[in-house]
Amino acid sequence: MAYNVIAIYLRLSCEDTDINSKDESNSITNQRNLIMEYIKSDAILSTYTVREYIDDGISGTRFDREAFEEMMTQVKEGNIQVIITKDYSRLGRDYLEVGRYLEFVFPVLKVRYISVNDNYDSNNFTGATGGMEVAVKNVINMMYSRDASKKVRSARTTLAKAGKFIGPQAPYGYKRSESDKQKLVIDEEPAQVVRLIFEMAIEGKKYKQIARYLNANNIDTRVQYKERHGKKWNHPRNYEIKQWSATAVMNILFNEIYTGTIVYGKTACNAQTGYKSKKMNPDNWIIVENCHEPIVSKQTFEKAHKVINKTTCNRTKEQGSYKKSIIICGCCGKGLVNSYGYYKCSCDYDPSKYNCRNVRMKTEEFEAGVMQYINTTAAGMLEHLQIYKKKRSSSVELQKEIDKLHQMKSKAEAKKFQLYDDYTKGIVQRDIMVSERTTLTERIGEIEIELHELESKIQLEQCINKAGEEETIELLSKMETFDLDLIRQVVKRITMYDDGNIQFEWNVDDFLQVK
Numbered sequence: 468m469a470y471n472v473i474a475i476y477l478r479l480s481c482e483d484t485d486i487n488s489k490d491e492s493n494s495i496t497n498q499r500n501l502i503m504e505y506i507k508s509d510a511i512l513s514t515y516t517v518r519e520y521i522d523d524g525i526s527g528t529r530f531d532r533e534a535f536e537e538m539m540t541q542v543k544e545g546n547i548q549v550i551i552t553k554d555y556s557r558l559g560r561d562y563l564e565v566g567r568y569l570e571f572v573f574p575v576l577k578v579r580y581i582s583v584n585d586n587y588d589s590n591n592f593t594g595a596t597g598g599m600e601v602a603v604k605n606v607i608n609m610m611y612s613r614d615a616s617k618k619v620r621s622a623r624t625t626l627a628k629a630g631k632f633i634g635p636q637a638p639y640g641y642k643r644s645e646s647d648k649q650k651l652v653i654d655e656e657p658a659q660v661v662r663l664i665f666e667m668a669i670e671g672k673k674y675k676q677i678a679r680y681l682n683a684n685n686i687d688t689r690v691q692y693k694e695r696h697g698k699k700w701n702h703p704r705n706y707e708i709k710q711w712s713a714t715a716v717m718n719i720l721f722n723e724i725y726t727g728t729i730v731y732g733k734t735a736c737n738a739q740t741g742y743k744s745k746k747m748n749p750d751n752w753i754i755v756e757n758c759h760e761p762i763v764s765k766q767t768f769e770k771a772h773k774v775i776n777k778t779t780c781n782r783t784k785e786q787g788s789y790k791k792s793i794i795i796c797g798c799c800g801k802g803l804v805n806s807y808g809y810y811k812c813s814c815d816y817d818p819s820k821y822n823c824r825n826v827r828m829k830t831e832e833f834e835a836g837v838m839q840y841i842n843t844t845a846a847g848m849l850e851h852l853q854i855y856k857k858k859r860s861s862s863v864e865l866q867k868e869i870d871k872l873h874q875m876k877s878k879a880e881a882k883k884f885q886l887y888d889d890y891t892k893g894i895v896q897r898d899i900m901v902s903e904r905t906t907l908t909e910r911i912g913e914i915e916i917e918l919h920e921l922e923s924k925i926q927l928e929q930c931i932n933k934a935g936e937e938e939t940i941e942l943l944s945k946m947e948t949f950d951l952d953l954i955r956q957v958v959k960r961i962t963m964y965d966d967g968n969i970q971f972e973w974n975v976d977d978f979l980q981v982k
Contacts, residue, residue, distance in 0.1 A: 471515045473549040474538050475502045478522045478557045495523060498553045505551065505583050515549065528560050542578050554584040566887065571901070627731035630758035638724050639689040640762050651724075651759040657692055658762045664719050665763050668771040674713035674720075681711040688715065712814065720775065723754075726768050727761035730754050793955050797964035798822040805830055810963065825965035834949040836969065837961065841954060844971075845944035869921050876914045879907045 477498045499519070506512045518541075520534040541547045550573070552558050559565045573580045573589060580589045627633060631649035640661040641651040660681070667677045687695060688711055723730055731753040792802030796812040803810045803826070811827035883904050890900040939956050946953065954961075960972040 472547050473506065473512060473515045473517050473551060474520055474541070474547045475499065475506075475517060476520050476522075476535065476538060476550060476552050476557060477502075478525060478532070478535075478552075480524055480526045495521060498557065501553055501583060502551050505581075512549065518547070526560075530559060530561070530564055542576050547578060549579045549581065551581045551583065553582075555582050555587070558582070570887070570890075571904075627729065627753045628755065630729060630755040632729060632758070633731070638722065639692070639719065640725065641759070653760055653762060657687070657689070660686055661719060661725055661762050664716055665725075665767055665771050668720055669767070669774055671774055674716045677716045678711040678713050681716075686711070720771060723768070725762045726765045727759055728754060728756045729758045793951075793958060793960050795960055795962045796823055796826045797962045797968075797970070798826055803963060822965045826963055828963065828967065833963075833969075837954075838946060838949055840969075840971065841943050841958070842946060845940045845946075845957075848940050849944060865921055865925050869918060869925070872914050872918050872921070876911055876918070879911050879914070883907050883911075 477495050479495055479498075503517075506515070506517065520538040522532040522534045525532045538547065538550070542550070555565060558568065569580065569589070581587065632643070632651050633649065637643050637651055637654075640654060640658040642654040644650040644652045664677055664681075667680070672680075719725070733752060792804075794803040794810065795801070796803055796814075799812065799814060801813050801823075804813050808830050809827050810830060810833045812823040814823055886895065886900045886904055886907075889895045890897060939953070942953060943957065957974050958971060959974045962970045962972070964970070
């Protein structure tokens with residue numbers, strides 16, 4: 468355990484409106500300098516060891532930030548005694564969550580928190596007035612974040628409709644114009660690779676064949692090309708994308724940007740949290756043509772897609788309707804293929820994915836092992852099912868109990884929020900508020916356990932009532948030859964790991980819980 472350690476937490480995101488201006492009041496450098504000056508001016512804090520945690524470009528309305536979570540892990544392990552931020556908004560812009568950290572998390576973990584510009588030091592916190600001031604400032608921060616997020620989204624939409632490029636990185640084959648950073652110009656070296664990919668697709672080559680050719684000829688990927696030219700590449704999976712893959716090839720072939728067209732709004736996300744929510748209807752996309760010089764003509768783009776569609780149709784006719792593989796690689800998550808007498812990862816040819824190359828098993832051995840496990844498990848399911856049918860409860864009665872518990876949970880949660888509100892207004896004392904909230908939290912936990920048990924029974928009841936479900940399980944218990952179509956009716960996923968272990972995930976998992 469380390470002693471006398473200060474964590475200075477620095478954060479910057481696009482919701483900070485001065486991010487690209489000359490006034491860098493919220494910049495990482497400014498935050499760091501401000502906090503270090505504060506530490507130096509304090510006789511005690513200046514003797515502490517300082518550790519720095521930075522989340523650059525992450526919204527303050529979400530708390531699953533990498534550096535923040537790493538810092539909190541160290542706090543929980545007792546390795547940090549003080550946390551300092553420039554102001555409350557650096558800690559976060561969700562006033563309820565920030566309040567929870569200030570009033571409960573930090574005190575419980577016995578860590579001191581200092582907000583420099585807000586003149587807040589938890590060591591000097593003495594009463595409800597301070598709590599009220601914190602709550603008001605946090606509400607203001609959250610309102611600011613909502614307003615800023617809407618403005619950012621509106622500005623980006625306006626730029627997109629004007630044909631401006633607003634992506635974080637220029638696509639492979641392009642670079643930003645020196646005179647206009649929101650305009651793309653052709654980067655000739657990688658552009659030649661893009662043209663080659665389209666030519667090979669027109670010749671009838673499949674995505675994987677094109678990827679193998681590019682790797683065999685040591686043609687730079689997007690990451691390698693940028694690194695070779697001394698440019699920084701910000702990508703969390705940097706180590707995984709230094710080899711061409713079928714997916715990378717497909718993404719290029721389906722990207723209309725290479726015809727000079729910009730498409731914006733394919734997906735919608737929460738403007739405050741940054742979480743991607745869903746794909747948007749193509750009717751709502753913003754499509755602007757002739758925004759920049761094309762690398763391939765529209766005729767070439769359409770010709771390549773005709774060949775791709777023809778190849779896909781032929782493969783569908785030969786193999787029947789496409790079904791996503793349920794046999795998965797435990798190292799990369801991609802589907803396994805049955806080839807040359809082995810089940811193996813579909814990307815085992817990629818030398819950068821060493822572990823995936825070990826995900827392989829002889830076809831006969833794999834299928835025999837899977838069949839034996841499914842036979843035994845399905846037989847057990849049938850046995851338990853017969854026992855359960857004799858003692859199962861009515862779905863209507865179960866649903867009434869579930870509705871009652873949901874009401875109890877909602878009331879308890881509302882009471883928790885009311886207690887915090889009363890505390891900030893000085894109506895109740897801190898110790899009473901903490902005690903009652905702790906009791907309510909425990910009760911909510913008990914209710915959630917009861918709800919889970921009852922909802923599991925409801926789901927089981929529904930599974931039992933499904934026509935043909937029992938018959939399918941009976942067929943599996945007597946299966947003598949490997950039938951993947953039959954297996955996929957009740958098995959969601961079969962995962963093989965590089966150590967040879969195999970894990971099953973069932974669609975009817977509730978059957979396995981019957982006592």
